[in-house]
Amino acid sequence: MSHRYDVVVVGAGTTGAAAAYHLTQAGVSNILCLDMGTPGLGRTEARKVANGTPLTQPDEETFVPHYSGTRVFEGGQNGPRTIKMIVTLPPYEMLDGIADLFGWDGVKTYLELAQHGLKLELDLARKFLPNPDQQVKQNGSLMVCEADRSERLRQEFNFLQSLGCPCEWWDEERVIAAHGASAGYVAGIWFPQDARIDSVSFAKSLLDAALKTGSLTLRDQCSPVVDIQNDDSRSHAVIKLEDGEYLEAKQVIVATGGMFFDKQLAGILIPRYSYLAALPHIDPGPLGGMDAPDSANFFTLGFTHDWCVENNFVRISGEDHYSGLKSPRAKQRCGRLAQWGWTKYPYLEFGADYPATYGIYSETPDFMPLIGKTDPESCVCYMVGCNAWGQASLSAAAALAAPLLGYRDMSEAEQRTADLFSIRRFSAR
Ligand SMILES: Cc1cc2nc3c(=O)[nH]c(=O)nc-3n(C[C@H](O)[C@H](O)[C@H](O)COP(=O)(O)OP(=O)(O)OC[C@H]3O[C@@H](n4cnc5c(N)ncnc54)[C@H](O)[C@@H]3O)c2cc1C
Numbered sequence: 001m002s003h004r005y006d007v008v009v010v011g012a013g014t015t016g017a018a019a020a021y022h023l024t025q026a027g028v029s030n031i032l033c034l035d036m037g038t039p040g041l042g043r044t045e046a047r048k049v050a051n052g053t054p055l056t057q058p059d060e061e062t063f064v065p066h067y068s069g070t071r072v073f074e075g076g077q078n079g080p081r082t083i084k085m086i087v088t089l090p091p092y093e094m095l096d097g098i099a100d101l102f103g104w105d106g107v108k109t110y111l112e113l114a115q116h117g118l119k120l121e122l123d124l125a126r127k128f129l130p131n132p133d134q135q136v137k138q139n140g141s142l143m144v145c146e147a148d149r150s151e152r153l154r155q156e157f158n159f160l161q162s163l164g165c166p167c168e169w170w171d172e173e174r175v176i177a178a179h180g181a182s183a184g185y186v187a188g189i190w191f192p193q194d195a196r197i198d199s200v201s202f203a204k205s206l207l208d209a210a211l212k213t214g215s216l217t218l219r220d221q222c223s224p225v226v227d228i229q230n231d232d233s234r235s236h237a238v239i240k241l242e243d244g245e246y247l248e249a250k251q252v253i254v255a256t257g258g259m260f261f262d263k264q265l266a267g268i269l270i271p272r273y274s275y276l277a278a279l280p281h282i283d284p285g286p287l288g289g290m291d292a293p294d295s296a297n298f299f300t301l302g303f304t305h306d307w308c309v310e311n312n313f314v315r316i317s318g319e320d321h322y323s324g325l326k327s328p329r330a331k332q333r334c335g336r337l338a339q340w341g342w343t344k345y346p347y348l349e350f351g352a353d354y355p356a357t358y359g360i361y362s363e364t365p366d367f368m369p370l371i372g373k374t375d376p377e378s379c380v381c382y383m384v385g386c387n388a389w390g391q392a393s394l395s396a397a398a399a400l401a402a403p404l405l406g407y408r409d410m411s412e413a414e415q416r417t418a419d420l421f422s423i424r425r426f427s428a429r
Pocket of ligand 1: 010011012013014015016017034035036037038039040041042043066067068069070071083084085086087199223224225226255256257258259260273274275276317357358359360361362383384386387388389390391392394
């Protein structure tokens with residue numbers, strides 16, 4: 001073993017790229033970022049099957065790809081590009097669910113840091129994306145519900161107001177004007193600051209900015225990392241790649257999204273698929289009235305579906321919670337998303353060809369990310385657990401890369417974020 005890196009970042013999605021970028025800004029040098037695929041996209045080519053024979057065509061029965069969670073459609077004729085929503089709310093059905101676990105102070109901390117993460121990501125996206133007018137859309141988001149849930153939604157709005165979260169109540173008339181009566185939504189909460197970005201380009205642009213400092217080396221398409229161990233002396237970690245190569249680093253950041261086989265994460269990080277379908281949308285219909293083609297984000301109370309209009313497509317995401325350890329069943333699940341779209345918005349052309357894709361994200365039992373080290377002496381720092389809505393919270397977490405690794409002190413606000421998300425809530429203290 002020859003070279004010892006100061007920091008190795010494993011994973012070059014939005015989280016790993018942001019962590020690498022923040023480290024270079026804090027003056028850290030000698031950083032290596034590893035990704036077994038392409039930054040932002042993950043590993044999209046066919047993988048070898050058990051007997052070592054490469055597959056030439058992805059096959060749903062035998063092929064488990066690692067499409068990253070940062071992945072988006074290709075844009076143009078192949079769907080919208082700015083599909084990743086950056087939202088204020090965590091993926092709980094209601095805030096009182098988080099309060100049961102973290103107290104109302106914890107809820108308030110979450111909302112503050114999600115807004116902070118959202119701002120951080122938008123500032124970086126506007127600074128580094130080559131075409132921010134097209135690739136960053138801060139058009140707000142609207143959480144909607146059907147009649148039987150409107151009391152619950154009103155209660156959620158009251159929680160949000162009492163916690164000082166910027167949002168607005170939308171009544172039935174306004175929601176129906178935006179969505180049409182067929183969608184069945186009768187009330188909404190409007191979050192004016194929410195946004196969406198082209199997350200693949202975002203990850204690539206952040207890495208480019210970090211590479212320009214000369215402090216970072218990127219190895220993409222590398223052999224997958226299969227093990228990371230602290231050395232007995234705890235002075236460094238040893239990283240093992242699938243092809244047998246070993247690397248050494250004083251510290252490691254694990255930002256591998258949904259699929260990392262690490263005993264520290266077993267049982268608390270669950271890989272899941274999430275699916276996307278983009279239904280062609282030429283006729284303006286009621287959704288077209290909502291500032292199309294650059295509409296807001298929409299999502300349901302309970303986060304079952306989210307959607308937006310862009311580039312003459314209604315992009316729908318959902319069908320989450322199908323285990324990422326099984327084959328993806330993409331046709332079936334994307335088909336169900338399309339059926340949902342045609343039912344809610346019957347003016348969309350039924351049965352037309354539509355782009356569809358999917359990716360892997362990771363879920364934790366309490367829907368908060370897992371950040372930091374399992375013990376203070378460890379050389380391994382985790383930044384995983386995006387819980388389908390990870391952009392805001394993981395952006396806030398990635399900005400803690402330098403203090404988490406001891407390169408500078410933490411501010412009080414940063415300490416609150418680190419404490420709320422700490423991986424140690426699931427380990428023996
Ligand atoms: C279809 C879909 C839609 C989503 N929509 C949203 C949304 O609208 N808003 C939102 O906030 N979140 C959304 N998410 C969640 C999304 O996953 C996160 O927000 C975020 O982009 C995850 O970024 P990440 O960098 O943590 O992980 P990823 O983007 O998954 O990146 C992990 C990287 O690590 C690499 N890697 C993994 N294992 C290894 C290994 N062993 N060795 C080497 N490299 C490895 C992978 O190749 C990959 O590039 C969605 C997820 C999916 C799947």
